Amino acid sequence: MDDGPSMLLERDREVAILNAVVDAAARGDGSATVLRGAPGTGKTRLLEVAAERARAAGMPVLAGHGRELERQIALGVAADLFAALLAAADPDERRRLLSGPAAPAAALLTDTPTESAHPDALPLGLCWLAAHLTGWDTPGAPRSALFMVDDAQWADAASQRFLTMLADRVDRLPLALVVALRDGEDSSDATASQRLMTATAGPRGRLLTLAPLTAEAVGRLVTAAFPGPDPALAEAVGHASGGNPFLVTELLRSLRADGVIPAADAVAGLVPETVLHSVLARLGQLPADAARLATAVAVLGDGTPLRRAAALAELDPAAAERAADTLAAARLLLPGSPLRFIHPLVGAAVYADQPAFARSRAHRRAADLLTADGEGAEKAAGHLLAMEPEGDPDVVGVLREAAARTLRRGDPGAAARLLERAVAEPPPPRLRGELLIELARAKLIAGDLAGHTILTDGIELLDEDAVQVRVRALGLLAKARHGSGDPAGAAAAGEEALRLLDPDDPGRQDLLADYLAITMFHAPLRREASTWLRPVLDDARRGRPPTRPRLLAQVVLWLALAGEPASLVRPLADRALAADALADLAEQGASLGLVLHALVIIGEVTAAENAATAAMAAARHSGDILAYGYGSYHRALVHLNQGALTEALADLEAARIPHEAGWTAASGWNAWLLARVLMAYGDRTGAEEALRTADRYPADSMEAGLVRHVRAQLALSDGRPAAALEEARAAGRHLGEIYDIDHPGLLPWRTTAALAAHHLGDHRLAGELAGQALERARAVGVRRDVGVALRVAGLVARPGPDIALLAEAVRTLERIPAAIEHAHALVDLGTMLRQAGRRTAGAQPLRAGLAIAEARHARPLADRARAELRSLGLRPRRVAVRGVDALTPAEHRVALLALHGQSNRQIAQSLFITTKTVETHLARAYRKLAISNRHELNVAFAGSTDP
Structure with a gap:
């Protein structure tokens, strides 16, 4: 009657599969297996089989267990998987495990987790932690591992998301993931459970559904218990147990306890629930x-220490030890400590047998015991959820604390459930409004629109003197309304909050920054928002800028767009990017982007590049993929302005990492930038595709005007000047009339329109537009804009091109990092000199422009320069695509990082890609560079040092 063999009857296929997946993991081939079945069908025993196989092979086994009372502990099961491993690791190994993109996992495994930018940041960090554990990216054989989770249907929702994400990645990791799911139970996250099973549909996945025992197997067990039985007895036992291995065993154990061979007809009337009642009958005889101890364990849950169970049962230590031994002898508890029932069904039966109010009171005492033992509010909260409300302020306090920690760990749904229970307690009247606001916040983060109504109710219940709480609630209401498509309502809430605060209140600046982020880019609200921003801008001009980084970021951008000189804007940008402020800005990626874009607009591209690179480094260190992608986007903008097209495309590729992970979607801004880079490359089809795949954006949004300008440039390059003129002027009107912005550093629409009018033969309009462009560029004083305007003015001048203006454009652009614009000016100057009959003078700028264009991969410009040189009777050689110039952006980026001494593993972490991908890029780069190893990269790159 040993449970082990009975639980493996007719499980030969499952045992063989589990042994095979463990052996495959030992060879480096990962897999994900889900065991699915009713309680008592042997899932736990099969997990033990997998663990035994893994330990025999020397593989570490990381085990977790879902528990019904702990479903609100965000990532609790995931933390259980790694806790022992990290506790045993020495400091150096712990740093390795938690390095790079695994860094977010460190917050989970400490007492002070921090709120992540995205709910999947911690689960993804744990996936990287699993990868680092296996040594997937270090030389030599990987260290395979077994990850197994029992009762995953009770795992918290965030842990279920982690398991799903890990299952999606097992094809690249040498680990076996085995998860047991119980049928017929509510899941913490039904979608995640379904996705977990779906993840097993791939070639590295398996879904094993455990069937009931056949009549033959039941007969074997009956024969073992009662040699030579009536065949009808086996049939009766099979019917009563439903073929469930555990219930068969328990039924036979109860029948044997009677001391006589039972009659088949006495068993035939039993049902599975009756079988569990026999367990209670055994308990009643003890x-x-x-x-009392069994009841305490049923309330506290499996895995509870004897000391704690004894305290709940009100037994002294000696009496508790005798009781535990008695329960083990009766096959109700497993021997030893911590205390566990022989099977969860036994614990469930003992728990259900207690009167409801007695259970409630026991859970209240259990919560107190856990709190006294320092187990944390989240574990105590599981018991508080199971007790009847009684208006206890201490209960409300524990639930609020647990909800706050759960929310920080990325499970707003669980936090909302805890807060709903706190509201039902109920809280003291003075706290009810605050509690409703906290509940609303959790629901809104979880995407539950009911949070709007709850938030409004909470604000109405606040005391008049609770100004700061009201302000925070109104700020939350503003964000909620904005996110639900009600910008006007959002603005109203933001303005109400602003009016509640004194001008010198320290929280007002951040509140104003949030308000401006909602309103300044929304056309109907911008005029009113400008009245709030104007005095802040005026103060900044007088030397009194905001002290809070997020509001300062707004000021920096709007001063730049207003055409203020770099001498004013640059110091403010430096202050916003100071080391002590960078972390604040990094939490608000859009704020950092405002400063970086402002630096580009005022021509401070080197400062913008350095700041973007620093932001990317910080994101790599923290493992924040979203921040890394955002920094990559803005560095791509910098590289485009510098004329570094390969680097710009490499950064744009990195900027897509969050999109490919499903966290964000592309936008008009992404399309605008990518299309511009591809146009310079000569990939007109790619540029058009970039614009077609852009997300929908409001017709009155700022990016709508920017995208129209790109379409104008595409039309001009395609020989459609009429369309180009219409789109360029429309883009200028869009930003000028809606946003009151007229800055060539953001939208040089006049130069595009002037060239379009020139090609149409409307020389008067072309000259007028070019003159306005040059006047505006000189007014803002950015050399790049002045150089471009000089070049266009020289081209459209009448009665013919103005070579002096073109030469001035060359001189202006050669002094700044704007390589492609400089090359354009050189080629235009050379072309006009040739057309003026100054053939010898024209050859030199044409050759210089061709050299720059080819080095920067600006193919259309290079082709035009080459054609002009041929018109002079020269035969410029087409540079072969080889060496460094032949590298793709991704290969170029990886090779440069290798040149700077980074290992393949470090490169993979820096770029958030796999080591295998790094190896592939390097192998291709070596072939194109005609080298065999990284030591030869210095010669191949000939001094290139920018990673």
């Missing part, structure tokens, strides 16, 4: 202390 001493009272044993029954």
Whole structure:
């Protein structure tokens, strides 16, 4: 009657598969297996089989267990998987495991987790932690591992998301993931459970559904218990147990306890629930202390220490030990400590047998015991959820604390459930409004629109003197309304909050920054928002800028767009990017982007590049993929302005990492930038595709005007000047009339329109537009814009091109990092000199422009320069695509990082890609560079040092 063999009857296929997946992981081939079945079908025993196989092979086994009372502990099961491993690791190994993109996992495994930018940041960090554990990216054989989770249907929702994400990645990791799911139970996250099963549909996945025992197997067990039985007895036992291995065993154990061979007809009337009642009957025959201890374990849950169970049962240590031994002898508890029932069904039966109010009172005492033992509010909260409300302020306090920690760990749904229970307690009247606001915040983060109504109710219940709480609530309401498509309502809430605060209140600046982020880019609200921003801008001009980084970022951008000189804007940008402020800005990626874009607009591209690179480095260190992608986007903008097209495309590729992970979607801004880079490359089809795949954006949004300008440039290059003129002027009107912005550093629409009018033969309009462009560029004083305007003015001048203006454009652009614009000016100057009959003078700028264009991969410009040189009777050689110039952006980026001494593993972490991908890029780069190893990269790159 040993449970082990009975639980493996007719499980030969499952045992063979589990042994095979463990052996495959030992060879480096990962897989994901889900065991699915009713309680008692042997899932736990099969997990033990997998663990035994893994330990025999020397593989570490990381085990977790879902528990019904702990479903609100965000990532609790995931933390259980790694806790022992990290606790045993020395400091150097712990740093390695938690390095790079695994860094977010460190917050989970400490007492002070921090709120992540995205709910999947911690689960993804744990996936990287799993990868680092296996040594997937270090030389030599990988260290395979077994990850197994029992009762995953009770794992918290965030842990279920982690398991799903890990299952999606097992094809690249040498680990076996085995998860047991119980049928017929509510899941913490039904979608995640379904996705987990779906993840097993791939070539590295398996879904094993455990069937009931056949009549033959039941007969074997009956024969083992009662040699030579009536065949009808086996049939009756099979019917009563439903073929469930555990219930068969328990039924036979109860029948044997009677001391006689039972009659088949006495068993035939039993049902599975009756079988569990026999367990309670056995318990009722034991001493009272044993029954009290069993009840305590049922309330506290499997895995509870004997000391704690004894305290709940009100037994002294000696009596508790005797009771535990008695329960083990009766096959109700497993021997030893911590205390566990022989099977969860036994614990469930003992728990259900207690009167409802007695259970409630026991859970209240259990919560107190956990709190006294320092187990944390989240574990205590599981018991508080199971007790009847009684208006206890202490209960409300524990639930609020647990909800706050759960929210920080990325499970707003669980936090909302805890807060709903706190509201039902109920809280003291003075706290009800605050509690509703906290509940609304959790629901809104979880995407539950009911949070709007709750938030409004909470604000109405606040005391008049609770100004700061009201302000925070109104700020939350503003964000909620904005996110639900009600910008006007959002603005109203933001303005109400601003009016509640004194001008010198320290929280007002951040509140104003949030308000401006909602309104300044929304055309109907911008005029009112400008009245709030104007005095802040005026103060900044007088030397009194904001002290809070996020508001300062707004000021920096709007001063730049207003055409203020770099001498004013640059110091403010430096202050916003100071080391102590960078972390604040990094939490608000859009704020950092405002400063970086402002630096580009005022021509401070080197400062913008350095700041973007620093932001990317910080994101790599923290493992924040979203921040890394955002920094990559803005560095791509910098590289485009510098004329570094390969580097710009490499950065744009990195900027897509969050999109490919499903976290964000592309936008008009992404399309605008990518299309511009591809146009310079000569990939007109790619540029058009970039614009077609852009997300929908409001017709009155700022990016709508920017995208129209790109379409104008595409039309001009395609020989459609009429369309180009219409789109360029429309883009200028869009930003000028809606946003009151007229800055060539953001939208040089006049130069595009002037060239279009020139090609149409409307020389008067072309000259007028070019003159306005040059006047505006000189007014803002950015050399790049002045150089471009000089070049266009020289081209469209009448009665013919103005070579002096073109030469001035060359001189202006050669002094700044704007390589492609400089090359354009050189080629235009050379072309006009040739057309003026100054053939010898024209050859030199044409050759210089060709050299720059080819080095920067600006193919259309290079082709035009080459054609002009041929018109002079020269035969410029087409540079072969080889060496460094032949590298793709991704290969170029990886090779440069290798040149700077980074290992393949470090490169993979820096770029958030796999080591295998790094190896592939390097192998291709070596072939194109005609080298065999990284030591030869210095010669191949000939001094290139910018990674």
